[in-house]
Amino acid sequence: MNLSRGILLATSNKGKLKEIRQILGEVVHVQFYTLSDVNAENFDVEENGKTFKENALIKAKAYAEKFGFVTLADDSGLEVDYLKGAPGVKSARYAGTGAKDSDLYNKVLKELKGVPSEKRTARFKCVICLYDPEDVSYIFSEGVCEGVISTIPAGSNGFGYDPVFIPDGFAPKTIAELDPKIKNSISHRGRALEALKSKLLQN
Numbered sequence: 427m428n429l430s431r432g433i434l435l436a437t438s439n440k441g442k443l444k445e446i447r448q449i450l451g452e453v454v455h456v457q458f459y460t461l462s463d464v465n466a467e468n469f470d471v472e473e474n475g476k477t478f479k480e481n482a483l484i485k486a487k488a489y490a491e492k493f494g495f496v497t498l499a500d501d502s503g504l505e506v507d508y509l510k511g512a513p514g515v516k517s518a519r520y521a522g523t524g525a526k527d528s529d530l531y532n533k534v535l536k537e538l539k540g541v542p543s544e545k546r547t548a549r550f551k552c553v554i555c556l557y558d559p560e561d562v563s564y565i566f567s568e569g570v571c572e573g574v575i576s577t578i579p580a581g582s583n584g585f586g587y588d589p590v591f592i593p594d595g596f597a598p599k600t601i602a603e604l605d606p607k608i609k610n611s612i613s614h615r616g617r618a619l620e621a622l623k624s625k626l627l628q629n
């Protein structure tokens with residue numbers, strides 16, 4: 427894998443871009459390109475994989491082949507054990523297209539109504555794929571943040587399912603009640619980036 431020509435970051439999420447630059451920038455001293463740098467904002471990829479890993483690969487490969495850069499893509503979401511791993515890869519569209527964050531987490535709360543705390547275990551998972559279109563090589567890294575689903579939403583930081591996710595070690599606070607710096611230090615995405623950083627350091 428040759429990173430010398432730079433890395434295309436296949437996300438338009440500003441928070442993610444900042445985190446990627448911060449963590450990977452420590453070991454990878456190359457140019458990072460955003461989607462707007464390569465006029466890729468309107469390029470759409472259907473994420474039809476069955477796992478986070480499949481979707482991360484689908485995305486990274488599609489952008490890498492289309493734009494010719496080594497590309498970093500991620501896929502993430504929430505897995506609830508009692509719901510047999512749902513919302514999983516459907517996390518963003520669990521309550522239908524165009525649903526608000528509150529529709530998403532209220533659906534999960536409704537499905538867990540009356541379920542005791544020891545059966546409310548869940549995790550945020552993130553898989554990152556770095557794909558090189560020249561030698562058709564790719565690497566994955568994964569990060570997980572374990573916790574339980576609360577019974578009522580609380581907090582206003584973060585996004586998505588944060589108001590109903592209580593990370594292990596922080597009860598009774600949800601992620602949405604934690605300082606964003608703490609979230610970054612325990613987040614699935616942060617951990618996946620740290621794991622990728624270690625893999626790149628080994629190479």
Ligand code: IMP
Pocket residue numbers: 500501502503504517518530550584585586587588613
């Ligand atoms: P994506 O991988 O950024 O597309 O995330 C898919 C969906 O998973 C998001 O729309 C959120 O609903 C959920 N999700 C992913 N990461 C987080 C997080 O850190 N907090 C809350 N929800 C998240």
